[in-house]
Amino acid sequence: xxxxxxxxxxxxVWLGLKxxxxxxxxxxxxxxxxxxNSGRFYSILTVVILLAAxxxxxGLGLLQSFYWPSIDATLARLIKLFTEGFRxxxxxxxxxxxxxxxxxxxxxxxxxxxxxxxxxxxxSVARGFFDPIVxxxxxxxxxxxxxxxxxxxxxxxxxxxxxxxxxxxxxxxxAARSGVNSVKITKVHAAYSLGASRVQILFHVILxxxxxxxxxxxxxxxxxxxGTVVAAELVAAxxxxxxxxxxxxxxxxxDTVVIGIFVIGLIGYTIELGMRYLERLLIPWQGKx
Amino acid sequence: xxxxxxxxxxxVFTLPSGEQVHxxxxxxxxxxxxxxxxxxxxxxxxxxxxxxxxxxxxxxxxGKIVRENIEVTGPGPDRGMVFQQGALFEWMTxxxxxxxxxxxxxxxxxxxxxxxxxxxxxxxLQDFGKKPVYQLSGGMQQRVALARCLxxxxxxxxxxxxxxxxxxxxxxxxxxLVLKLWKETRKTIIxxxxxxxxxxxxxxxxxxxxxxPGRILREYExxxxxxxxxxxxxxxKASPEFVETREEVLSLIWGMEEEIMGSDKEPEPA
Numbered sequence: 090x091x092x093x094x095x096x097x098x099x100x101x102v103w104l105g106l107k108x109x110x111x112x113x114x115x116x117x118x119x120x121x122x123x124x125x126n127s128g129r130f131y132s133i134l135t136v137v138i139l140l141a142a143x144x145x146x147x148g149l150g151l152l153q154s155f156y157w158p159s160i161d162a163t164l165a166r167l168i169k170l171f172t173e174g175f176r177x178x179x180x181x182x183x184x185x186x187x188x189x190x191x192x193x194x195x196x197x198x199x200x201x202x203x204x205x206x207x208x209x210x211x212x213s214v215a216r217g218f219f220d221p222i223v224x225x226x227x228x229x230x231x232x233x234x235x236x237x238x239x240x241x242x243x244x245x246x247x248x249x250x251x252x253x254x255x256x257x258x259x260x261x262x263x264a265a266r267s268g269v270n271s272v273k274i275t276k277v278h279a280a281y282s283l284g285a286s287r288v289q290i291l292f293h294v295i296l297x298x299x300x301x302x303x304x305x306x307x308x309x310x311x312x313x314x315x316g317t318v319v320a321a322e323l324v325a326a327x328x329x330x331x332x333x334x335x336x337x338x339x340x341x342x343x344d345t346v347v348i349g350i351f352v353i354g355l356i357g358y359t360i361e362l363g364m365r366y367l368e369r370l371l372i373p374w375q376g377k378x
Numbered sequence: 379x380x381x382x383x384x385x386x387x388x389x390v391f392t393l394p395s396g397e398q399v400h401x402x403x404x405x406x407x408x409x410x411x412x413x414x415x416x417x418x419x420x421x422x423x424x425x426x427x428x429x430x431x432x433x434x435x436x437x438x439x440x441g442k443i444v445r446e447n448i449e450v451t452g453p454g455p456d457r458g459m460v461f462q463q464g465a466l467f468e469w470m471t472x473x474x475x476x477x478x479x480x481x482x483x484x485x486x487x488x489x490x491x492x493x494x495x496x497x498x499x500x501x502x503l504q505d506f507g508k509k510p511v512y513q514l515s516g517g518m519q520q521r522v523a524l525a526r527c528l529x530x531x532x533x534x535x536x537x538x539x540x541x542x543x544x545x546x547x548x549x550x551x552x553x554x555l556v557l558k559l560w561k562e563t564r565k566t567i568i569x570x571x572x573x574x575x576x577x578x579x580x581x582x583x584x585x586x587x588x589x590x591p592g593r594i595l596r597e598y599e600x601x602x603x604x605x606x607x608x609x610x611x612x613x614x615k616a617s618p619e620f621v622e623t624r625e626e627v628l629s630l631i632w633g634m635e636e637e638i639m640g641s642d643k644e645p646e647p648a
Contacts (some may be wrong), residue, residue, distance in 0.1 A: 284455030
C-alpha cells in the first residue's frame with residue numbers, strides 16, 4: 090500500500106514550487122516517483138507562454154488567417170458560434186450530438202459486450218463460438234469499418250451509433266472476459282462453501298470482482314469512441330464537432346477549425362476525468378483484493 | 379450427528395505434460411463429531427490437497443469422503459472453509475461478508491442481522507461492521523473470515539492455514555479465539571497449519587503427514603486444547619509436556635524436510 094503524502098499546505102506546495110513536508114523528509118528523491126510533485130507552476134507557465142506567444146504573434150500581424158487565426162478573430166468567432174451557431178445548428182448541438190453518439194455507442198457496446206465477455210470467461214462453448222470473431226475484430230481499427238457501414242446504413246444516425254457500438258463492443262467483451270479471469274479461485278471456493286448457487290456466485294462474486302476491469306474497459310471505450318466519432322463525422326455527417334470542422338475547412342474558416350480542435354481536446358479530457366472520478370466513487374475497492 | 383470420515387483417499391494429479399504426481403496415498407482419517415484436529419507436515423505432503431478433497435473442491439482418484447453416511451461429491455454449506463487470506467469479498471462491508479451465507483440461503487433479514495451482530499461481538503469487531511473489509515488489518519480480516527464461516531452454522535469447519543499470514547503476536551491472540559470458538563460452538567474443526575506450536579496448542583489430535591507420496595505418518599493424542607480452556611496459553615506452551623512434544627514433532631518434521639531439501643550442514647571437503 091502506498092503512503093500518500095500529507096495534504097499539501099500553502100500556495101507554494103500547491104504550485105509545486107516546494108515539496109510537501111512528507112517528501113522533504115526523504116533523502117532519496119531521484120528515482121522515487123512519489124517524490125516528484127505536480128510542478129503545477131510550470132504547467133501554468135506553459136499555458137501562459139503559449140497563449141502569450143499567440144497573442145503577441147496576433148498583435149504583430151505575423152499570422153496568416155488561412156493557416157492559423159489571430160487570437161481576437163478566434164474569440165470573435167467563438168462568440169459568434171455561441172450566439173449564432175454553425176450552419177443553422179447551435180454550437181451546443183454540434184457538441185451535444187457528438188457526445189450523445191459516443192454515450193449511446195459505448196452503452197450499447199457495454200450492454201451486449203459485458204454479458205458476452207462474462208459468458209466467454211465462464212463457458213468453453215461461449216468462448217469457442219465467439220473467440221474467432223472477437224480476436225479477429227479486435228485489431229481492426231473502427232475507422233476501417235466506416236465504408237462498409239455507410240454502404241449498410243447510409244450516413245444517418247444509425248450508421249454512426251452502430252460504428253461506435255462496434256468500437257466499444259469488443260473492448261467491453263475483452264474487458265469483461267479478463268475480469269472473470271482475474272477472479273481468485275479462493276473467493277469462488279469460499280462462496281460455494283457458504284452455500285451459494287452458480288447464479289448467486291455469478292452476481293455476487295464474479296461480477297463485482299470483474300467490475301474494476303469492466304470499468305477500465307468503459308474508460309478505454311469512451312476514449313476510443315470519442316476519437317472514432319470525430320473521425321466518422323469528418324467523413325460523413327452534417328452535425329457534430331467533427332463535421333463542423335470539416336465543413337468549416339471547406340469554407341476556409343480556419344478559426345472555426347481551431348476552435349473545433351480545442352473543443353474536441355477539452356471534451357476528451359473531461360470524459361477521462363469524469364470516468365476516473367466515477368471509478369473512484371463506484372469501485373473504491375479496486376486493487377485492494 | 380457424526381464427524382467426517384476420509385476413507386482410503388488417494389490422489390494422483392496428472393499434469394498437462396502427462397507427468398503424474400502422487401499427492402496422497404491411502405489416507406484414512408476419522409474425525410469425530412465436535413473434535414478439533416490439526417494436520418501438520420512439510421510442504422508437499424498433500425495436507426492442503428486433503429482439505430480440498432474434504433471440502434469437495436477436488437475429486438479423489440480413489441477413496442471417498444463420508445459425512446453422516448453420505449458421500450461428499452462437492453462443496454456445501456455443511457463444511458465451512460476458512461482460507462489463509464484473500465477469500466473475503468472486498469466489495470462488501472464486514473457485515474455483508476458475514477451475512478453472505480444466510481443471505482444466499484434466503485434466511486429472514488432480521489434473523490441474519492441478529493446473528494451478524496452477535497458474531498461481531500464474539501470476534502471483537504462490533505465497531506467495524508460498516509467498514510469495507512480492505513480497511514481492516516490482516517488479523518481483523520481473519521476474524522471476519524471466521525465469523526463469516528460461523529454465520530452459516532456449518533457442521534464441520536475446515537481451516538487452511540487461517541493464521542499463516544499473520545504476525546506472531548496477532549497469531550497467538552487468534553489461536554485463543556479459535557480455541558474459544560471451538561469451546562463455545564463445539565464444531566468439528568480440521569486445521570491445517572505449518573506451525574508445530576499452533577498444531578499442538580489447538581489440536582485434540584495431531585496428524586503428522588509425510589510427503590512423496592502424501593500419507594499419514596503419525597498421530598498424537600494431545601491434552602493441550604482441553605487445558606487451553608482453563609489455563610493460559612503461555613503457561614501451556616511453557617509446560618514441560620508441551621515443550622517435550624514440540625521437540626519430538628519438530629525433529630520428526632525436520633527429518634523429513636532434510637530429506638527433501640538436503641541438509642543445512644556444510645558439505646564435507648572432498
